[in-house]
Amino acid sequence: MNNKTKVKVENLNCFYDDFQALKDINMEIKSKEITALIGPSGCGKSTFLRCLNRMNDLIEGARIEGIVCIDDYDIYQNGTDVVSLRKKVGMVFQQPNPFPKSIYDNIAYGPRIHGIKDRSRLNEIVEKSLKNSALWEEVKDRLDTSALDLSGGQQQRLCIARALAVEPDILLMDEPASALDPVATSRIEDLMKDLAENYTIVIVTHNMQQAARISDRTGFFLMGELIEFDRTETIFEKPAQQKTEDYITGRFG
Amino acid sequence: MSRKYKQFFGFMALRLAGLIVLFVLFYIIYDIVSKGLSSINWEFISQPPRRGMTEGGIYPAIVGTFYVTVITALVSVPLGMFGAIYLNEYAKKGRLSRLIRMAIRNLAGVPSIVFGLFGVALFVQWFNFGPSLISAGFTLGLMTLPVTITASEEALKTVPDAYRKGSLALGATRWETIKTNVLPLAIPGMMTGSILGLARAAGETAPILFTGAAFFIPHLPDSPFSQFMALPYHLYILATQHHNISVVRPIAYATALVLIVLVLLINLTAIILRIKYRKKFENK
């Protein structure tokens, strides 16, 4: 497939005070594809994700240079409505962060913020989002219990459901399967493939097989640089860079 | 062996410090109860003073202290909450917020008699409220502001940042995030801290001395602009200004007892609130 470009990143640099966490990143993320980001810990994957929905704005001392265009709109230009940007670009955090509310209220949080009050509409959204994140069967009888009582893996799926409930265009997922067992993981992977029919997905993963299984394109980060970005088959079968090959084959940490 | 002894004596010193605190508290309570309890009866808490305060009760002072504490709360709790929300949620860590914090710290150190003089200048004279409940309440409100702001900020700090970020990432505005995802968790803590500050204010004499407390008024204040009697001031008069101090000494102790019970009741509210909300958190 040769979809159109959804996100275009040009010469992106990101600094935390004096430390440069991203160095001159160029990347085109295609619409309705799954893009996987891989690389060793601390190489800047989460930082890169946060550049795409301007969550770095919230970090004191973070500074960004370069251009990030979503649907041909530069999201760092003056006057950008950050609130609607974040509605459009959903995010699942590396650490599951359920709110200390009921399961139902967690999922309904976003829709309510965006003005949906009708109870039956909310019920529908909650059910659909939980089904999509493969959590519905486990929690359908206790939607009004606290989300903090869920297991770590369930919390991760809850956070996915919560992000889906606002129907974003783009979904950024930071290691969404890190606390999941193989069954739940494969359900999340199936889910992502389904979601990719309608959404553009960017996923950070430390699991090479996962990246290979589900993604259309893969980017390999190393110390703040995007070493290689290509179709997933190419990256995994005949990478252009020696460093990429070393990383994928596990020859380096 | 010597390390063990060091440890032993260290512990003993620490424990002693703790016990001294306990002893002082109980001694004060014991002293007041033993000397004041016999003068307390229904008349004492339901009647105004009579015969130059040698007979009758302290009803107007109880009511006055209650009213002035309510006004204090109305001033200092909202201001403290809003100030804390601004400082913790909105203000960038820059010059201005450093300046405000410094002001709060210094305000906390200003002696209460100075607040009293300031209240005279600002509320009694400048705003022309006269010596009144409202002047005294506002003065006490400003005096407790550092406590309510600090308590509120501490409460906001206990709300994990992940709740804010999670909400913002869903496209909520900052204010929506604070309103729906931060305040509900912080308000119990804000309340407990603020109430403890109010309990302190209820027992203050100096700030109300010139701003509205009256030596003797046989009736209750009928508007916020009336002068009023207050327990701490009444106690101060009975203990030091009365023409027949030895005769009114039991009444002074009884007044102290009522004041202490009142303050403990206020503190108890704070404690109950805290326990109730802690339970609620633990269930979740």
Ligand SMILES: Nc1ncnc2c1ncn2[C@@H]1O[C@H](COP(=O)(O)OP(=O)(O)OP(=O)(O)O)[C@@H](O)[C@H]1O
């Ligand atoms: N808030 C911050 N302030 C300062 N430095 C930061 C901050 N967040 C990240 N960094 C630094 O930026 C670099 C990239 O961090 P980032 O979290 O993006 O890595 P990552 O690739 O997501 O790692 P991991 O796989 O462990 O999650 C690291 O060196 C990190 O120490």
Ligand SMILES: [Mg+2]
């Ligand atoms: Mg990360």
